Amino acid sequence: xxxxxxxxxxxxxxxxxxxxxxxxxxxxxxxxxxxxxxxxxxxxxxxxxxxxxxxxxxxxxxxxxxxxxxxxxxxxxxxxxxxxxxxxxxxxxxxxxxxxxxxxxxxxxxxxxxxxxxxxxxxxxxxxxxxxxxxxxxxxxxxxxxxxxxxxxxxxxxxxxxxxxxxxxxxxxxxxxxxxxxxxxxxxxxxxxxxxxxxxxxxxxxxxxxxxxxxxxxxxxxxxxxxxxxxxxxxxxxxxxxxxxxxxxxxxxxxxxxxxxxxxxxxxxxxxxxxxxxxxxxxxxxxxxxxxxxxxxxxxxxxxxxxxxxxxxxxxxxxxxxxxxxxxxxxxxxxxxx
Numbered sequence: 001x002x003x004x005x006x007x008x009x010x011x012x013x014x015x016x017x018x019x020x021x022x023x024x025x026x027x028x029x030x031x032x033x034x035x036x037x038x039x040x041x042x043x044x045x046x047x048x049x050x051x052x053x054x055x056x057x058x059x060x061x062x063x064x065x066x067x068x069x070x071x072x073x074x075x076x077x078x079x080x081x082x083x084x085x086x087x088x089x090x091x092x093x094x095x096x097x098x099x100x101x102x103x104x105x106x107x108x109x110x111x112x113x114x115x116x117x118x119x120x121x122x123x124x125x126x127x128x129x130x131x132x133x134x135x136x137x138x139x140x141x142x143x144x145x146x147x148x149x150x151x152x153x154x155x156x157x158x159x160x161x162x163x164x165x166x167x168x169x170x171x172x173x174x175x176x177x178x179x180x181x182x183x184x185x186x187x188x189x190x191x192x193x194x195x196x197x198x199x200x201x202x203x204x205x206x207x208x209x210x211x212x213x214x215x216x217x218x219x220x221x222x223x224x225x226x227x228x229x230x231x232x233x234x235x236x237x238x239x240x241x242x243x244x245x246x247x248x249x250x251x252x253x254x255x256x257x258x259x260x261x262x263x264x265x266x267x268x269x270x271x272x273x274x275x276x277x278x279x280x281x282x283x284x285x286x287x288x289x290x291x292x293x294x295x296x297x298x299x300x301x302x303x304x305x306x307x308x309x310x311x312x313x314x315x316x317x318x319x320x321x322x323x324x325x326x327x328x329x330x331x332x333x334x335x336x337x338x
Contacts, residue, residue: 028052030067031117032249034242042094043243046109050090050117055150060136066150067117069093069109072101078183079155080329082109085165085316086191087215087257089116089247092164095322103330108155112170113146114138114256116247138256139263144174151181160333164188164318165290169266176271185279186329189287189315190298192272197265208258215257216248230286230314240319272301279305280332282325284313306332 026048027035035047051070054063069090071079080100084092090109100107111118113136120135136142147170151159161182163171168190175182203211214220221241225232232240247253279302283295292309299307308328310321318325 030119032246034249035246038242038246039239040094040236040243042098043091043239046091046094046097052117052119053150053154055146055153057136057142057145057149059142059145064113064136064146065119066113066146067111068150069097070154071106071108073106075104075106077104077106078333079106079108079157079159081151081155081159081161082107083112083161083163083167083170084109084116085167087115087248088244091243091246092316093318094243096318096325099322099326100329103326105330105333110147110150111247112167113143114260115253117250120250120252120256135252135255135259137263138259140173140266143170144177147174148178148181151178158183160184160186160329162186162188162329163190164316166191166266168192169194169268172268172271172275173266175277176268176274179276182277184333185275185277186282186332187279187298188282188317188325189284189290190281190294191290192266192268192298193294194265194267195269196267197261197263201262201264203262205258205262208262209254212254212257212261216245216253218245221245227288228315229320230284230312232320272298273303275302276304280328281305281307282317282328283307283309284315284317284320285309285311286313287315289315 025036028050030052031047031050038044046069049069050067052065052067055066056063067090082090082093082097084090090111093109097107097109158181161171161175165188168187169192171185171187172192175185218241221244222237225237225240225244281295281298283292285292295307295309299305310317310324313321
């Protein structure tokens with residue numbers, strides 16, 4: 001990312017330790033130009049708030065410029081940290097994050113290493129042999145360390161960690177390994193009983209790259225939207241497809257996604273019963289991707305949990321029913337489970 005610019009239509013915003021170029025429409029310059037095509041006002045506004053913060057990890061020579069949405073101010077209460085689902089970004093929270101902000105919560109939305117809008121064009125320690133090795137690893141251990149170091153540098157207090165879909169597995173893995181850093185958990189339509197990426201670990205890399213190419217295609221993403229939501233108009237499905245694949249247009253996306261797939265992915269079923277934190281489970285009753293019977297199973301497996309099911313809602317309640325999700329989180333934090 002350049003540190004100087006002479007483009008007359010662009011300005012510079014001074015951020016922590018870095019300067020970020022902003023386009024004439026207010027979007028950070030590191031976002032793909034296709035962000036301009038997105039029509040959803042909430043997605044556009046949240047995209048304008050995305051920043052990159054330097055995060056030093058053990059497996060790179062230089063800090064990873066890590067994408068997130070910071071809270072408007074620190075309010076002294078326990079921070080809420082919003083993760084996202086598989087191969088997604090913080091833009092998942094375009095509707096719910098503003099509601100949590102308005103309720104007075106210190107709310108972060110962070111991109112999991114390998115997805116989202118972080119700058120991953122860095123050098124790995126002592127590895128200079130192949131072009132694909134110019135990006136950091138994207139396995140479970142790397143994702144965990146990256147999240148921990150981001151927390152250590154910028155959040156610094158026990159957090160309420162919120163994980164939707166595969167983000168729930170990220171949250172459980174993190175809480176099991178760093179229990180002191182997590183005060184409470186919120187798990188939304190949790191993908192936590194799958195045994196990693198399965199047979200994908202045995203795929204030749206050429207086939208893995210072919211599969212990943214299909215993964216970012218507009219037809220597949222559009223079809224996934226029709227499955228993920230209970231009711232969505234054609235126009236919204238098309239626009240949400242553009243929102244959901246925006247991060248796939250960054251140059252390192254294929255490499256980091258393949259690395260995650262062949263590394264084995266998340267297998268956290270044995271960690272669930274280790275979790276001691278008070279937990280809220282939110283589930284869309286009409287989820288067609290992960291059956292709602294898994295919500296009851298998870299409630300049974302988590303020692304100290306409460307379940308809130310949302311009627312007429314699919315796999316991504318924080319997009320489809322943001323008000324219900326925000327209200328559930330607020331009631332949970334206030335200790336009102338009635």
